[in-house]
Amino acid sequence: MMGNRSRSRFLVWLLLSVGALAVIGIIGLRPSQAQARRPPNIVLLSPKAGDILTPGERVAITWEIDAPPDANYQGCEQEIYLSTDKGRTIAARLTPEFGYWITSYTWTVPNLPAKKAVIIMGFDCEGGTPIFESQYSQRQSIFKITRPPARFEEVRLSAASESVSEAGREIRLSWDSTASNVEKFEIQLSMDEGAHFQTVGLASDHVFTVRLPANSGEATFRVIAHKGDGTTLESQMASQSKLERAQPAR
Numbered sequence: 001m002m003g004n005r006s007r008s009r010f011l012v013w014l015l016l017s018v019g020a021l022a023v024i025g026i027i028g029l030r031p032s033q034a035q036a037r038r039p040p041n042i043v044l045l046s047p048k049a050g051d052i053l054t055p056g057e058r059v060a061i062t063w064e065i066d067a068p069p070d071a072n073y074q075g076c077e078q079e080i081y082l083s084t085d086k087g088r089t090i091a092a093r094l095t096p097e098f099g100y101w102i103t104s105y106t107w108t109v110p111n112l113p114a115k116k117a118v119i120i121m122g123f124d125c126e127g128g129t130p131i132f133e134s135q136y137s138q139r140q141s142i143f144k145i146t147r148p149p150a151r152f153e154e155v156r157l158s159a160a161s162e163s164v165s166e167a168g169r170e171i172r173l174s175w176d177s178t179a180s181n182v183e184k185f186e187i188q189l190s191m192d193e194g195a196h197f198q199t200v201g202l203a204s205d206h207v208f209t210v211r212l213p214a215n216s217g218e219a220t221f222r223v224i225a226h227k228g229d230g231t232t233l234e235s236q237m238a239s240q241s242k243l244e245r246a247q248p249a250r
Helices: 004-036
Strands: 041-046 058-066 076-083 104-108 114-125 132-137 143-145 155-165 168-177 182-190 198-203 207-212 220-227 232-234
Touching: 041 114, 155 220, 168 182, 168 220, 182 207, 198 207
Parallel strands: none
Antiparallel strands: 041 058, 058 104, 076 114, 114 132, 114 143, 155 168, 168 207, 182 198, 182 220, 220 232
16 A cells, blocks of 8 residues: 555656646647737739739739648738839728638729839738738839720719718718719728728719718728629729818808
């Protein structure tokens, strides 16, 4: 039979062994967990350096997401921006947010002529731990955007004004369109800087009024022309921060 002293030594050994295994397990898990939540590396495949794009042209943006096999990006989303000055500033947001698993997007080249255009990829994780927001300026792939061709079709928000009263905010939009055979214009609104849009109305002419609550945040708009042949043409996203504000109604 085991004596009291031997029993005590055995219990101490057992506790130390279990504790050591627990510490080893924690140390072993930490790198994996940190690795799973690190921002990935995003590498642009197209457009490539030296490409020359024309406004109105449909072009595929493709990329690779370099991440460990056990990466956990549940709750993460991506978006794409365009810079016309080699990545120093953002000229336009090209997309709303979309899933973290997507690696291609077909865009219509906007009327933003540039000699040093660059795609900027965004990767955001708002769920889980840690939360991070990363942008990847693809300066290794500088391309050009030419001037628009003859008979170029586009929809461009031209003016907007806002009036504020106790009843709420009234935003009046107007736009120019060179698109032919347009059946209707669809007006869309985003309240999260273009991450997500919802349709707020249809118009047959080039003006539309949006009414919002007085305490609503920044609004971003886009107008989509629906043509008779079933195709569509989108304007660039326009932020309310650029709107002309009228004096508050009395």
